[in-house]
Amino acid sequence: MKKNKEFISGYDVVVRAAKDAGAVSMYSYPITPGTEILSSWIRAAMKDGQMKYLQTEDEIAAGFAVAGAVLAGEKSFTATAGPGTILMQDALSMAEAMRLPFVAVIVQRGGPSSGTVIYSQQELVLATHGGNGEGMRLVYSPSNLTELYQMTRQAFNDAAKYRFPAIILTDGYLVKTKQVVERFAKIKNIPAPKIVPEKGHVNLRNIYTFEKELHTKIIEAKKDFDAASKKISKSETYLVKDADLILIAHGIVGRAVRDAVDELRARGRRVGMWRPLTLAPLDVRGFEKVRSAKNFLVIESSAGQLADLLRSRISDCPDFSGYFRPALGIEAEEIVQFVMKKYAK
Amino acid sequence: MPNNEQIKPAAFCPGCGHTIILRSLYRVLQNQELTGRAVIGLDIGCSLLAYDMLPINTFQTHHGRPVPTMVGFRRARKDTLAIVYAGDGGAYSIGLQSLLWAARRNEPILVIVVNNTVYGMTGGQTAPTSLRGQVTDTAPGGHDETPILGPELIRSLNERAYIARTAVNEPANLAIHIEKAIKNALAGNFSLVEILSYCPTNWRTKGGETDKHLNGLKSVFKTGEIL
Numbered sequence: 001m002k003k004n005k006e007f008i009s010g011y012d013v014v015v016r017a018a019k020d021a022g023a024v025s026m027y028s029y030p031i032t033p034g035t036e037i038l039s040s041w042i043r044a045a046m047k048d049g050q051m052k053y054l055q056t057e058d059e060i061a062a063g064f065a066v067a068g069a070v071l072a073g074e075k076s077f078t079a080t081a082g083p084g085t086i087l088m089q090d091a092l093s094m095a096e097a098m099r100l101p102f103v104a105v106i107v108q109r110g111g112p113s114s115g116t117v118i119y120s121q122q123e124l125v126l127a128t129h130g131g132n133g134e135g136m137r138l139v140y141s142p143s144n145l146t147e148l149y150q151m152t153r154q155a156f157n158d159a160a161k162y163r164f165p166a167i168i169l170t171d172g173y174l175v176k177t178k179q180v181v182e183r184f185a186k187i188k189n190i191p192a193p194k195i196v197p198e199k200g201h202v203n204l205r206n207i208y209t210f211e212k213e214l215h216t217k218i219i220e221a222k223k224d225f226d227a228a229s230k231k232i233s234k235s236e237t238y239l240v241k242d243a244d245l246i247l248i249a250h251g252i253v254g255r256a257v258r259d260a261v262d263e264l265r266a267r268g269r270r271v272g273m274w275r276p277l278t279l280a281p282l283d284v285r286g287f288e289k290v291r292s293a294k295n296f297l298v299i300e301s302s303a304g305q306l307a308d309l310l311r312s313r314i315s316d317c318p319d320f321s322g323y324f325r326p327a328l329g330i331e332a333e334e335i336v337q338f339v340m341k342k343y344a345k
Numbered sequence: 346m347p348n349n350e351q352i353k354p355a356a357f358c359p360g361c362g363h364t365i366i367l368r369s370l371y372r373v374l375q376n377q378e379l380t381g382r383a384v385i386g387l388d389i390g391c392s393l394l395a396y397d398m399l400p401i402n403t404f405q406t407h408h409g410r411p412v413p414t415m416v417g418f419r420r421a422r423k424d425t426l427a428i429v430y431a432g433d434g435g436a437y438s439i440g441l442q443s444l445l446w447a448a449r450r451n452e453p454i455l456v457i458v459v460n461n462t463v464y465g466m467t468g469g470q471t472a473p474t475s476l477r478g479q480v481t482d483t484a485p486g487g488h489d490e491t492p493i494l495g496p497e498l499i500r501s502l503n504e505r506a507y508i509a510r511t512a513v514n515e516p517a518n519l520a521i522h523i524e525k526a527i528k529n530a531l532a533g534n535f536s537l538v539e540i541l542s543y544c545p546t547n548w549r550t551k552g553g554e555t556d557k558h559l560n561g562l563k564s565v566f567k568t569g570e571i572l
Contacts, residue, residue: 024421025417025420025421027417052420054416054420056413056446057442057443057445057446058442058443060410060413060442060443061412061413061416061442061443061446062413063413064406064407064410064413064414064416064417064443065413065414065416065417065420066417067406067414067417068386068413068414068415068416068417068418068419068420068421069417069418069420069421070417071404071414071417071418072384072417072418072421072422072425073421073422074421074422076417076421090407090410091407091410094406094407094410098404196384196402196404196418197402198422199381201400201401201402201403202402202403202404203396203397203402203403203404204396204403204404204405205396205404205405206389206393206404206405206406206407207389207393207405
């Protein structure tokens with residue numbers, strides 16, 4: 001294999017990306033299917049004395065330890081899943097409020113509650129808008145391991161540059177899989193901001209006496225978020241030019257949809273795909289490339305969380321149909337069958 | 346002596362013990378030339394009002410979360426004197442899990458717990474330190490449990506920890522315990538000082554009654570180094 005090509009597992013990709021991004025520490029609590037990221041980081045730390053880690057007492061502590069580390073100017077991250085994603089909201093909301101470059105890898109599993117342990121796409125709302133704020137978070141949704149690497153690198157950079165918490169939203173299928181990664185993106189690292197200075201001092205607030213003070217703070221942050229959105233938001237199109245049906249999916253389901261598009265094209269159907277690469281901010285301008293299509297079908301392993309997100313973000317949103325399979329994996333074949341039946345010639 | 350011009354007026358209620366504790370802490374930091382190395386993570390509760398009183402690095406965290414935050418901070422920046430400033434609710438109730446584990450792992454942080462036996466900021470509800478029979482906003486018929494003894498509980502978890510309880514009306518002891526705790530934290534060990542403190546607003550006491558009430562607490566919460 002070429003030097004830049006490797007047969008590698010998803011959790012090792014995350015560790016490699018975090019390390020290449022300049023992450024020094026990881027704080028995490030074991031939870032399937034995110035655990036292997038922690039154990040892989042610790043295995044790597046056994047060989048590299050610069051890598052720090054702590055298996056914390058719970059996800060709350062993991063999140064706040066990351067917050068503390070980034071306040072001190074260190075690149076740090078956590079990985080969690082399911083019920084852990086719920087507990088992580090405590091620290092994520094502080095990161096949103098204090099503009100901390102907080103990075104979390106959320107490895108979705110089935111919900112509600114302890115649900116199932118490997119896969120679903122049911123943590124989209126928690127990832128994009130799980131806190132008691134305005135959802136000013138950067139959320140990336142990779143469909144394969146090449147993207148998992150690239151987006152993890154990007155998350156660290158965007159968090160440092162724009163000062164919003166960044167989340168790589170993935171799932172146990174992707175993180176536990178082994179694939180050939182063709183290309184590890186070369187990205188220049190943006191250094192971590194020293195939020196608490198070593199010389200001089202700051203007094204940082206996270207709670208306000210007057211509603212007007214908080215309002216002003218949120219409006220400022222929203223302005224920054226909207227400005228950053230133009231640079232961060234990304235989507236992918238596939239064979240959309242003449243398509244009268246656009247299939248919409250995110251994450252690993254996007255991979256199955258791409259295969260389904262190929263198969264449907266082979267059967268003479270004018271089908272294309274639109275896939276948001278970032279769920280927050282959403283690439284609403286990118287959607288304009290496919291808006292003129294006749295039909296839209298949202299395909300996801302949830303009862304409609306992606307569809308709801310699109311409806312809430314895209315102005316004059318067209319009608320979407322859904323192929324919703326909460327808690328289930330989705331394969332290309334079933335998409336083909338569903339489309340052939342629903343959109344009979 | 347502290348340069349009082351640098352200390353902002355306290356935002357606490359009149360008669361609150363926090364002001365005495367923070368000034369005492371600052372004096373010790375000044376005497377030991379540690380103001381540049383000290384970073385304080387504040388609990389949410391009355392503690393949050395300390396955020397801009399002292400001219401050193403401070404930040405507010407979440408209720409119950411300054412301990413894990415300062416664990417992460419100290420692990421990232423090892424020359425820091427990492428201080429947690431929390432109330433008894435933040436330390437012994439919502440934040441207890443992290444406090445126990447930080448002590449058990451011997452995280453080199455200094456935890457200051459201000460114990461006034463009530464939730465002050467929210468208006469005098471039952472705290473983990475409330476006394477049996479104490480009437481609170483959420484125990485109008487009197488609290489029916491005994492208080493948690495935080496320092497004694499933590500003692501069993503860590504032999505190297507410096508753990509003490511003192512009171513705002515013993516300023517000399519207060520300074521000595523803070524000094525010893527700082528020394529132990531800088532030597533790389535977990536340290537905790539619980540400080541019995543005034544809350545005349547929620548105790549509904551005036552003048553000398555407040556001090557008398559505080560002294561009464563000492564029969565339940567023994568002061569001195571916890572060995």
